Amino acid sequence: MSCEYVQERISPLLDHQVAPEERETVLAHMASCRACSAHYDSMQNLRSALLIMDAPPMPASLHQKLRVLASHEQTRRVSRLTMAARMNHWNQRLHLAFDNIMRPFGLPVASGLLSAVLLFALLAPSLSFARRGSDYGPTGFSTTPQLDSMVGGVPDIPQIEEPDSFGSNYETVLELKISPEGKVWDWTVVQGSQDLTLDLKEMILFSRFTPATAFGRPTWGTVHILYKHAYFIRG
């Protein structure tokens, strides 16, 4: 039996993978051969060193990742067991996806809306419709003619109303066309007698109006004068 043959049998011999009769032969050879015996010893030392190798410690991050993975897979498997579970799973996933998409927009949208409301509240007082000192009214709006002064037999300060229709309560309804200069340019009797009283004629001739405006510019406008016991102005 050659040393080469015996040395090839040493590895399986350590693993008990050699038949008993062959094992005896190999062991007998090693007892008489120093080289094969040394080979056996070194192989046994190697095997002992390998057997007592410590397991490398697993990184904590990997442990966490595996737990997350297991959790996801468990949820996935449970969701596929029944149709109801599957539908519920997809519903939850859609809900989660929607939530994940909308969540980043939630804060910016809410803060933007709040800022807009606050800004509007701050600026609102400056957006008044009151006429300024110049001829130019507030831009971006159109206004109707306003009565400045009225002459004639008007007993009290004219009351301005917003009737839905002229109705039969009024004896006379006049429509005045007001020029950009604030003077009565033309008039027509909408309701009542065509023969106007002297008071009404004086009122038409000498009353002064703030002209109508469009985008801050004076323009043509009309007013309705409602007459019964007093004059009522309706723009």
Add this chain to the structure above:
Amino acid sequence: MATSILDLSGDRSAESAADSEDFRLVESLRCGEERAYEELLQRFQQPVYALALRLLDDPSNASDVVQEVFLKVFRNVASFRGQSTLKTWIYRITVNEAHNARRWFFRHRRREVELDTGPDDTRNWKENIPDGSRSPFDQAFGREQHVMVEAALEKINPIFREAVVLRDISDLSYEEIAEILGVSLGTVKSRILRGREALREQLAGSLKPRPALRLVPKTAE
């Protein structure tokens, strides 16, 4: 001279108990029981990581492989028929994934330089062997030997290395190794023999049996 395989594993009852345990675990996994997932991780995460690390020599690659392995296990547990043990099945997936990772590494990442190292990776795992039960001498001796063997393992052919690791470190039988690697018993024997011989040559006399440390008490004069 004709040789025959001796079956020295012996304990059939232990095997059947392990099989029934595997069967119960697999059934629980199929039903999606949370505890089963936890149990599977507890049983196999450490050995799978150790095996992957020794086959790849790179902790980050080994971590990726371990995740891939468990993903495949979780996804394919329904198709596990019990023709092999659960351990053998998982180890086979690990070896295959390690093969794939090694191939991918040689194609793509050989020239990459790792910049991002987490707190876990700042120390080499070879330098971090927690064992509070051993004496400082044993620890120092074990560490030195450990580092030498690991370095030698890295240098030998990966084909032989995986056979040696499965046999001598993971302590699997020849039959299990043949099943995991998908080769015949004769090939397993041959690979283990060649792997051990290659390791022995690499270590070349640096491995010695642990010297007995004797402490002789002396009284103060």
